[in-house]
Amino acid sequence: MTNFLQPPRLRIGEDSEEERRATWLELFYDLVFVVAISQLAHNLKEDISFSGFFGFVVLFIPVWWSWIGATFYANRFDSDDVLRRLFVGLQMLTAAAMAINIHHGLGESSPGFALAYALGRAVLVAEYVRAGIHIPSARPLTNHYAMGFAIAAFFWLISAFVPIPWRFALWTLGVIIDFATPLTGRKFQIKLLPHASHLPERFGLFTIIVLGEAIIGVVNGVSEQKWDILTVISAMFGLIIAFSFWWIYFDNLGGTPIKTARQEGRLAIANLWLYTHLPLVIGIAATGIGVEQVLLSQSKLALPDPQRWLICGSVALCLLAISILHRTGVIRYCKIRSQYRLVGAVVLLAIAIFGKGFLPIAVITIVAVVSAVQVVQDLYQSRPTTRLIDPEI
Incomplete structure (x- = not known):
């Protein structure tokens, strides 16, 4: 482990063709999603109707996108300093909170689910801001991602304080922005494509x-x-x-x-x-x-x-x-x-x-x-x- 102040480094570019494996920290991070997927499956088992499957998909999307966000960040930027480990720890806490609220995630637990997702995205935004500060060449990409994900997180945050069905309308808007952020950042991504292995x-x-x-x-x-x-x-x-x-x-x-x-x-x-x-x-x-x-x-x-x-x-x-x-x-x-x-x-x-x-x-x-x-x-x-x-x- 390196020192506390070691900045994140760009993990793609000149070394993009080198073989790279998942880190122990990434594998540890995955464990919380084993629980989240199990909770989602439990929900579907209780209601296997078309409406039950639709609810399963609705909750599955933000869980999967949370994992995607952390994975793509680690693919491009990573370090093994204390701050990076703390960020991952916080992301695991938010993912665990999502898993806890999945069981009634479209009902009484939906505010907790929304808050957990919003906080997880906020941690990811902080990581992108940190990467942009230390890696000027990546700043256009990190600023674009940080802005898009922050806006989406804001909609998820305020959704926790409005009644259903407006809460789910804000969820939909937040997911659209989350998914659109990478799609609208082509000119920033093309020089910083993910690691191919x-x-x-x-x-x-x-x-x-x-x-x-x-x-x-x-x-x-x-x-x-x-x-x-x-x-x-x-x-x-x-x-x-x-x-x-x-x-x-x-x-x-x-x-x-x-x-x-x-x-x-x-x-x-x-x-x-x-x-x-x-x-x-x-x-x-x-x-x-x-x-x-x-x-x-x-x-x-x-x-x-x-x-x-x-x-x-x-x-x-x-x-x-x-x-x-x-x-x-x-x-x-x-x-x-x-x-x-x-x-x-x-x-x-x-x-x-x-x-x-x-x-x-x-x-x-x-x-x-x-x-x-x-x-x-x-x-x-x-x-x-x-x-x-x-x-x-």
């Missing part, structure tokens, strides 16, 4: 967190009832779904969109790669609850509509998001893999719409098969003979 690793770590909810869904679904052959088979299929998404995501993860933005100035590709991760992680987290609901419904003659829509819709959302990620040029073969993901999403949406009366085991079998087919296709396409025939497929 560090950022995909960080996104991968958050994906691991939400994949954990899929594993928890299997465990909870099995532990809450008596074991029988259908329960065991359904649990295996639930694990296959989670394993399939791990496979097709991490086998295709890379920093190509960021490198493309740096080399060709196509910042839209990097932004698309970033924002598409939001529906992906929402879908993965919801899939865990969907699997659990299927396991708990094994005694029923037909899987109820809400449960069928949740499992099929969540996995379809994941496949659609991964299809878009492939189109950003993450790896070679991206176009064909994108098409397979899209076809899989269409099949599952068809089951959600027309699968009324399907047994729970039938639904989870179809979802698992569609997921596994994505892995099989990746393996087939990665064969050496396939590359020899056409390396640019």
